[in-house]
Amino acid sequence: MNEIVISARNLTKHYRVGGGTLAGQGKVVRAVDGVTLDIRERETFALVGESGCGKTTLGRIMLRLQEPSGGQISYRGQDITALDDAGMRALRKKLQIVFQDPYASLNPRMRIEDILAEPLRTHGYGSAEVIRDRCAELLDMVGLRHTYLRNYPHQFSGGQRQRIGIARALANKPDFVVCDESVSALDVSIQAQVLNLLSDLQDELKLTYFFITHDLSVVRQFADRVGVMFLGRLVEVGRTEDIFAGPLHPYTMLLISAVPRADPRQRTRERPLMTGEIPSPMNLPPGCRFHTRCPFAKDICRTHDPDLQDMGQGRAVACHFPLNS
Numbered sequence: 647m648n649e650i651v652i653s654a655r656n657l658t659k660h661y662r663v664g665g666g667t668l669a670g671q672g673k674v675v676r677a678v679d680g681v682t683l684d685i686r687e688r689e690t691f692a693l694v695g696e697s698g699c700g701k702t703t704l705g706r707i708m709l710r711l712q713e714p715s716g717g718q719i720s721y722r723g724q725d726i727t728a729l730d731d732a733g734m735r736a737l738r739k740k741l742q743i744v745f746q747d748p749y750a751s752l753n754p755r756m757r758i759e760d761i762l763a764e765p766l767r768t769h770g771y772g773s774a775e776v777i778r779d780r781c782a783e784l785l786d787m788v789g790l791r792h793t794y795l796r797n798y799p800h801q802f803s804g805g806q807r808q809r810i811g812i813a814r815a816l817a818n819k820p821d822f823v824v825c826d827e828s829v830s831a832l833d834v835s836i837q838a839q840v841l842n843l844l845s846d847l848q849d850e851l852k853l854t855y856f857f858i859t860h861d862l863s864v865v866r867q868f869a870d871r872v873g874v875m876f877l878g879r880l881v882e883v884g885r886t887e888d889i890f891a892g893p894l895h896p897y898t899m900l901l902i903s904a905v906p907r908a909d910p911r912q913r914t915r916e917r918p919l920m921t922g923e924i925p926s927p928m929n930l931p932p933g934c935r936f937h938t939r940c941p942f943a944k945d946i947c948r949t950h951d952p953d954l955q956d957m958g959q960g961r962a963v964a965c966h967f968p969l970n971s
């Protein structure tokens with residue numbers, strides 16, 4: 647098995663909201679609420695779940711772009727949770743992120759060469775000439791012409807801008823890249839091209855991806871493993887083909903059954919529906935946090951919060967009554 651690149655242990659991120667100056671005032675949003683996970687070298691791990699379940703927050707705290715409230719993150723066996731700014735700066739080269747909206751994340755007043763050169767200069771990549779050559783090489787890597795180096799972001803299409811966002815993330819030769827909804831804003835055909843590019847770059851540069859998305863059809867074609875998140879917790883983890891062939895958690899089953907199917911015979915099959923509102927991460931229900939929406943909930947689900955249990959073969963589920971097992 648490949649080496650573990652990133653290891654998260656009981657990670658939490660709780661935001662205090664609603665103001666208040668006295669202790670105890672305000673409310674707490676449990677955006678990430680106890681996540682334990684290992685990501686191995688050269689794998690694509692997809693994190694899925696509905697909007698607001700904590701995907702972006704988890705991605706950002708794993709890179710320490712935001713500080714976790716609790717728990718531990720290790721990078722290749724080194725605990726990075728308590729590293730100071732200088733220690734983190736050195737590691738930053740290895741841990742990168744590609745954002746959803748490349749337009750918002752590329753400075754409109756900077757030429758592409760400066761956008762790409764900025765992280766290289768920050769990390770002392772080399773002389774001006776070495777940096778210029780690297781910028782040209784980066785454009786090559788993402789399939790764009792060198793002549794584009796003098797252009798500004800608004801002169802590019804959405805797909806091209808995302809390629810520039812990827813080039814910028816790869817500038818300092820990272821090995822762990824969080825892709826946060828990196829293809830979600832693109833048309834399906836452009837999405838496929840960018841996914842192919844990410845896949846080629848992964849092989850060429852031995853990259854490990856943490857791929858955040860709400861789009862299960864992208865997950866199915868692109869990810870090796872999947873983590874399903876619900877209200878700050880992982881409720882199921884497994885290999886992509888196993889998860890799609892037989893989800894163990896009712897939430898995973900409902901997410902999968904909500905994906906439109908290409909085969910019209912399957913479309914007519916009756917599907918169970920997700921009922922009820924998503925509880926607020928500020929006011930979690932007792933017991934299993936999914937029980938208010940679960941079609942199979944029993945008494946114990948209303949009182950006892952299930953742990954993520956190892957089911958063997960790389961599979962884990964947090965449910966008192968796993969399906970298909």
Ligand SMILES: Nc1ncnc2c1ncn2[C@@H]1O[C@H](COP(=O)(O)OP(=O)(O)OP(=O)(O)O)[C@@H](O)[C@H]1O
Pocket residue numbers: 661662663675676677695696697698699700701702703704860927
């Ligand atoms: N800075 C913040 N202060 C307070 N609450 C926050 C903050 N950032 C995120 N949250 C809350 O934390 C929860 C998780 O948010 P997060 O953006 O991580 O979810 P997500 O799954 O990535 O959603 P989306 O797919 O919509 O981006 C949400 O309830 C969100 O409102």
